[in-house]
Amino acid sequence: MLPKMNPSRQRLNSQISEKAESNFRYTPEFFHFLKANLGSVAYNNPQFHPNAQNQLTDTEAFVNLIKCTFGTGVLALPRAYYNSGWVLGLVGSMLIPTFILYAMHVLLNDISMTGKRYKMTMLTYSEAMHLAISNGPSWLRPLNKYFARQVDAFLCIYHFGVDVVYVVFIGKNIKELGDDYLPPIDVRIYIALMTLPLMLTFLIRNLKYLVPLAVISNLFMIVGIGIIVTYLLIDLPNLDDRKPLQNFSQFPLFFGTIMFSAPSIGVIIQLQRNMRKPENYLGTYGILNRAMFIVIVFYTVFGFLGYWKYGDDTATYILKNLPNETLSKCGTTLFIMAIFCSYALQGYVTIEIIWRGYMAPKLMESAALLIEYLVRMAMVVGSVLCAIAFPDFGLLHSLVGSFCLSQLVLIYPGIINICVCYSEGYGPLKIRLWRSLLFIAVGLCGGIAGTMVSVTAIKEKYDNRILYFLNIYYVREEGSLPYQIGEK
Numbered sequence: 001m002l003p004k005m006n007p008s009r010q011r012l013n014s015q016i017s018e019k020a021e022s023n024f025r026y027t028p029e030f031f032h033f034l035k036a037n038l039g040s041v042a043y044n045n046p047q048f049h050p051n052a053q054n055q056l057t058d059t060e061a062f063v064n065l066i067k068c069t070f071g072t073g074v075l076a077l078p079r080a081y082y083n084s085g086w087v088l089g090l091v092g093s094m095l096i097p098t099f100i101l102y103a104m105h106v107l108l109n110d111i112s113m114t115g116k117r118y119k120m121t122m123l124t125y126s127e128a129m130h131l132a133i134s135n136g137p138s139w140l141r142p143l144n145k146y147f148a149r150q151v152d153a154f155l156c157i158y159h160f161g162v163d164v165v166y167v168v169f170i171g172k173n174i175k176e177l178g179d180d181y182l183p184p185i186d187v188r189i190y191i192a193l194m195t196l197p198l199m200l201t202f203l204i205r206n207l208k209y210l211v212p213l214a215v216i217s218n219l220f221m222i223v224g225i226g227i228i229v230t231y232l233l234i235d236l237p238n239l240d241d242r243k244p245l246q247n248f249s250q251f252p253l254f255f256g257t258i259m260f261s262a263p264s265i266g267v268i269i270q271l272q273r274n275m276r277k278p279e280n281y282l283g284t285y286g287i288l289n290r291a292m293f294i295v296i297v298f299y300t301v302f303g304f305l306g307y308w309k310y311g312d313d314t315a316t317y318i319l320k321n322l323p324n325e326t327l328s329k330c331g332t333t334l335f336i337m338a339i340f341c342s343y344a345l346q347g348y349v350t351i352e353i354i355w356r357g358y359m360a361p362k363l364m365e366s367a368a369l370l371i372e373y374l375v376r377m378a379m380v381v382g383s384v385l386c387a388i389a390f391p392d393f394g395l396l397h398s399l400v401g402s403f404c405l406s407q408l409v410l411i412y413p414g415i416i417n418i419c420v421c422y423s424e425g426y427g428p429l430k431i432r433l434w435r436s437l438l439f440i441a442v443g444l445c446g447g448i449a450g451t452m453v454s455v456t457a458i459k460e461k462y463d464n465r466i467l468y469f470l471n472i473y474y475v476r477e478e479g480s481l482p483y484q485i486g487e488k
Contacts, residue, residue: 056275058287064271065263065291067218071162072169072339073261074225075317076397077299078306080257082314085245086307089254093300096258100409101292103439104268107413108282110420111269122273125266125408126151126357129416136419151412152353154404155266159349160383161400166339166346167387168396170194173319173336177329188388199380201344203373210348213341220338227331231322232305242311249453253398256450260401261299263292265408266349316392347379395458402450410443 056064081089111128115121118131130148133140171191178190204210268288272281281287307314310321319335322328355372363371390396414436426433 056271058275058277058280061271061275061281062287062291065268065287066294067214067221068267069261069263069291069295070218070221070225071342072165072317073257073397073401074299074302075169075228075319075335076257077261077303078310078314078318078321079316080254080261081303081307082312083246083250083257084254085243086239086304087244088246088251089307090300090304092251092254093258093303094296096255097262097292097296097299099442100259100262101289101296103410103413104265104288105282106417106435106439107265107409108269108272108288110413110416113420114416125155125269125412129412132416132419136422140419147412147415151408152357154407156350156353158264158400158404158408159266159346160379161396161404162346163343163350163379163383164386165396165400166343167191167194167198167383168391169317169339170336171387172391173332176320177332177336180324180329187391191384191387191391195380195384197340198343198384199377201340202347202376202380204344205372205376210344214345217338217341217345220334220341224331224334224338227327227334228318228322229302229305231328232302232309232318236305236308237311239308242308252402252446252449252453253457255446256398256400256402256454258299258401259405259409259446259450260397262401262405262409263295264349265405316395347376347383350379351376390458392458392461395454395461398450399454399458402447402454406443406447406450410439411447414439414443 077093080093084092110132111123111125114128114131114135115123117135120127120131123131126148129151130144133144133147168191171187171194174194175185175187175190178185201213272278275281283289306318306321310318313321315321319328319332322331351372355375359371359375360368417436417439418433421427421432421436
């Protein structure tokens with residue numbers, strides 16, 4: 001039996017209907033939409049409070065935006081330059097993030113415009129997609145709920161993928177440290193052993209109790225990056241020994257890594273929604289532009305220095321190139337602890353979408369807590385199993401970035417912009433329409449190419465994995481393994 005809608009939610013829905021009917025110029029269409037879709041993503045948000053007080057100052061939003069961009073993606077940037085060459089890497093690491101930043105500006109403006117049009121505040125990404133398509137071309141409107149749920153799905157897949165990358169990173173680096181003091185064992189055993197510690201952090205349900213972990217993670221990350229930069233600046237070789245351009249077939253891997261390194265669009269939207277003065281977020285000298293300028297400059301310099309230092313020997317993540325000495329081990333340990341503390345924060349987004357948006361409203365309150373804990377444990381186990389199956393840090397980076405972020409930061413903003421501008425026109429020569437189509441085209445080309453190259457590389461590296469596990473006993477009886485699964 002499903003729980004009945006409580007009186008407060010009924011009153012809220014009634015108020016939304018009255019305001020929308022009196023203020024929206026397409027009243028009959030909107031009223032039909034509201035009745036047909038009551039309970040959909042736009043009205044299922046349990047945190048929908050039009051008068052909620054924002055808490056972040058401009059400085060706090062700026063700092064949070066900076067720190068959310070520094071994760072494992074930074075460590076893979078030198079490898080991205082290896083896949084492109086240093087000339088194309090310099091150009092791409094500046095142009096691609098700038099293009100993404102512009103698409104983010106368009107998306108945030110469209111979300112704000114959609115909220116004003118429907119007299120609603122605090123719209124999420126999926127809610128904005130739902131409402132924008134409802135005001136778009138008539139042939140597209142029946143798909144509003146489908147696209148909104150697709151946004152939620154890709155946000156979940158992206159953050160789950162980030163958690164898988166984190167598990168791989170932790171397991172591989174613990175193995176690197178452990179092999180110096182313990183008998184060598186398979187990296188998948190180290191990954192499996194992380195299940196319980198990660199599960200304990202992920203069972204924390206309240207976001208405010210995860211804040212101390214975020215603070216610790218940021219401190220460890222800053223010191224760790226400082227140690228890496230120290231190594232990169234010592235004894236740089238001749239730049240002529242490094243390739244300015246690589247085979248263009250490897251460029252999709254560069255594209256995917258750059259996309260993965262970009263800040264999460266969900267975080268960017270959430271920061272603006274929680275600011276005291278959200279109007280200061282955008283604009284030429286707004287918080288978003290200032291923060292992203294610093295991020296783009298750092299990414300460009302860090303990736304370039306890493307490739308300049310190590311060239312064709314550049315590893316999938318830069319920590320593997322550091323010499324085996326005490327200082328580098330300290331840096332690796334700091335990154336392990338930082339990523340461990342960040343695991344629950346990344347997974348929180350996925351749980352919020354799956355649990356709060358879709359599962360909790362359909363469950364009896366007495367069973368909700370137990371099922372939520374089971375869902376959280378299942379997510380940890382799932383991420384660990386994926387990491388065990390494909391423990392390749394670089395390829396997972398490229399796959400997650402190409403498959404998810406190309407849609408979230410390019411394709412979907414283009415679709416939303418087309419729908420938002422549909423009733424008011426696209427400007428001279430339909431320039432807004434062409435701009436949106438450019439977002440979609442770049443997202444499709446980069447996303448498809450990056451995904452195909454990443455999947456092909458993963459298939460080549462881990463081919464016949466299922467057959468391996470099915471026949472492992474037989475192969476061992478023969479006395480040898482046909483190939484080694486894992487890093488080559």
